Amino acid sequence: MKRYLAIDIGASSGRHIVGWTENGAIMTEEVYRFPNGVSELDGHLTWDITALLGHVKEGISRAKERFGEIESLSVDTWGVDYVLLRGDEEIPPCYAYRDSRTEDVIPLVHEKISFTRLYRHTGIQFQPFNTIYQLYADKLAGRLEDVTDFLLIPEYLMYKLCGVKSHEYTNATTGGMVNAATREYDETIIEALGLPVQLFRPLSQPGTVIGEYEGIKVVLCATHDTASAVEGIPMEENAPFISSGTWSLLGVKTPEPITNAASELANWTNEGGVGYIRYLKNIMGMWLINRLRDELCPGKPFGEIVAEAEKSRFEETVDANAAAFLAPKSMKQAFDEALSMKPQSVGDYFRCAYRSLALCYMNAIGELQHSTVRHYDSIYIVGGGAKNAFLNRLTEEASGKKVIALPIEATAIGNLKIQMQLASL
Numbered sequence: 001m002k003r004y005l006a007i008d009i010g011a012s013s014g015r016h017i018v019g020w021t022e023n024g025a026i027m028t029e030e031v032y033r034f035p036n037g038v039s040e041l042d043g044h045l046t047w048d049i050t051a052l053l054g055h056v057k058e059g060i061s062r063a064k065e066r067f068g069e070i071e072s073l074s075v076d077t078w079g080v081d082y083v084l085l086r087g088d089e090e091i092p093p094c095y096a097y098r099d100s101r102t103e104d105v106i107p108l109v110h111e112k113i114s115f116t117r118l119y120r121h122t123g124i125q126f127q128p129f130n131t132i133y134q135l136y137a138d139k140l141a142g143r144l145e146d147v148t149d150f151l152l153i154p155e156y157l158m159y160k161l162c163g164v165k166s167h168e169y170t171n172a173t174t175g176g177m178v179n180a181a182t183r184e185y186d187e188t189i190i191e192a193l194g195l196p197v198q199l200f201r202p203l204s205q206p207g208t209v210i211g212e213y214e215g216i217k218v219v220l221c222a223t224h225d226t227a228s229a230v231e232g233i234p235m236e237e238n239a240p241f242i243s244s245g246t247w248s249l250l251g252v253k254t255p256e257p258i259t260n261a262a263s264e265l266a267n268w269t270n271e272g273g274v275g276y277i278r279y280l281k282n283i284m285g286m287w288l289i290n291r292l293r294d295e296l297c298p299g300k301p302f303g304e305i306v307a308e309a310e311k312s313r314f315e316e317t318v319d320a321n322a323a324a325f326l327a328p329k330s331m332k333q334a335f336d337e338a339l340s341m342k343p344q345s346v347g348d349y350f351r352c353a354y355r356s357l358a359l360c361y362m363n364a365i366g367e368l369q370h371s372t373v374r375h376y377d378s379i380y381i382v383g384g385g386a387k388n389a390f391l392n393r394l395t396e397e398a399s400g401k402k403v404i405a406l407p408i409e410a411t412a413i414g415n416l417k418i419q420m421q422l423a424s425l
Contacts, residue, residue: 002423005063005073005216006415007056008225009154011246012036012290014052016059017409018067019416026413026420031066032059038096045099045327047153049083049090053160060161060213072209072217072419073161075154076225076411078246079174080131083156084138085149085165094153097129098327105137113192116264121189123180123257123270124173127282128326131175136193150199154223162211162218169203170227173272178203180257180270180277206274207422219422221415222274229382231274231414233406239378240368240401242361243410244385246287250364251280258371266367274418279372281364284320286385288353291331296346306390308347309354316341320356358394365399378402382410 006017016032034055038045056075063070084091095101106128110118115126124130131152138144151159152171159165172178172185177200179186185200204210206222222228229243230253243249254277257270271278293305318325318338328334335349336342343349361379369375379401385391387407396403 002071003067003069004416004419004423005060005070006221006412006419007059007073007075007157008228008409008412008415009036009052009056009075009077010225011038011078014055014059015409015412016063017412017416018063018070019413019420021420026416028409028412028416029066032062034059038098041093044093044101045096046093047081047096049094049153049156052153053157056157056161060216064214070216071423072219073213074219074221074223074415074419075157076221076223076228076415077154077157079152079171079224079226080127080129080134082131082134082150082152084143084147085151086146087148091143091147095134097134099129100327101137102128102133105133105140108140109133109136109193113189116261118176118189119264120259121179121186122173122176123259123263123277124176124178125267125269125282132177132189132193134175135195135199139193139195144196144199147196148198149201152223155220158210158218158220161213164211164218165201166208166210166220167201167203168208168220168223169205170222170272170274171224172203173270174224178272180259183272206418209422219419221418224271225411226280227271227273227278228414228418229411230278231417232408232410232412233380233382233414235380237378239380240365240376241380241382242385242395244285244381244383246285246290248283248285248357248361248385249280250283250361250368251278252368252372252376253277254279254372263371266371268367268371279368281367282321283357283360283364284325285357288320288325288331288357289350291328292335292349292353295330295332296349302388305346305350306388308345309350310347310390312345312347312351314343314348314351317352317356317359320353320360354388354391354394357391358398361395362398365401376401378404381405382408
């Protein structure tokens with residue numbers, strides 16, 4: 001029986017999941033889990049990429065100890081962040097997307113090429129942490145001198161395993177530099193910003209074998225975690241979905257990008273999928289809940305938090321997507337400043353956060369129906385948030401859609417599915 005390893009790394013934790021098929025169904029077993037998070041270095045938020053690589057290798061060893069032979073492995077993570085290389089030498093630090101270093105750079109980029117023009121080329125929403133702004137910040141800081149490569153984090157980790165540098169399509173699209181029509185890096189954007197041309201290699205599609213590590217094939221899955229999550233959703237129809245984690249990614253599959261003015265104004269994004277476009281909206285997600293928990297009731301079980309939120313009668317809400325909630329020093333303070341009435345209990349804060357998320361989902365679904373000129377009856381929710389029956393009920397009530405909650409490891413399943421499809425060819 002062939003077994004495959006999905007290494008799925010999120011902003012707060014990573015997991016190694018071995019998968020195999022039995023009677024046509026994908027079976028899984030988690031063999032290793034580890035914490036992840038940003039660290040502050042010289043006033044900036046960074047990733048400890050050395051520790052991540054150590055955990056990746058440790059988890060592979062655990063998988064081999066548990067199951068023996070592993071057919072292939074692949075890594076998926078969040079998008080936009082990368083490691084700079086000069087040959088085989090890393091250029092630290094590896095900045096985290098929540099760092100504020102791009103704030104002064106964004107208007108300078110838009111002086112070179114307007115956001116409207118960027119959107120027509122790429123279809124990618126504006127986010128202050130997009131790779132395009134991070135790379136331009138690096139250019140202005142002199143960090144691109146003599147640089148030979150930039151590798152997004154999953155591709156960097158796989159390079160460290162097998163020695164092959166690659167750029168995977170679905171992940172590359174998240175950064176705002178891939179042309180939506182050609183599905184390669186956009187030469188017009190690169191030239192306008194004066195970025196080193198050698199950094200932008202041809203893009204590889206999910207399912208590409210790039211090398212080997214200790215006898216295990218190293219395969220590119222859809223290395224952006226949301227792209228893998230969409231592949232892992234067992235949908236009976238092409239319905240909207242929410243991949244609910246640190247971020248909530250709400251969207252639908254479309255055959256072609258939607259890059260008109262209305263889509264730009266609503267800040268929707270057209271990210272690469274496995275043979276389709278992921279037309280998506282970024283919503284702040286469980287980041288709000290996790291940060292409130294860290295401040296208000298560290299370690300309290302989420303079941304108790306939800307129970308307190310259900311008992312609360314606090315009715316005011318916030319714009320969960322407001323910039324104030326992206327990386328505040330105090331999430332509680334961010335809520336206090338956004339509300340006209342201060343919450344009186346822990347349950348009040350969490351009820352406010354959950355209801356605010358549900359309203360964001362409702363608004364996004366309305367925009368989605370308008371952009372795609374379609375009415376949808378249901379919405380699939382996967383990821384950590386799918387386990388929250390209270391939030392699911394609020395979402396159903398707010399949106400008027402049937403919520404199909406699938407508390408599965410959709411990202412890992414999508415990662416495994418691509419490896420298994422490759423093996424069957």
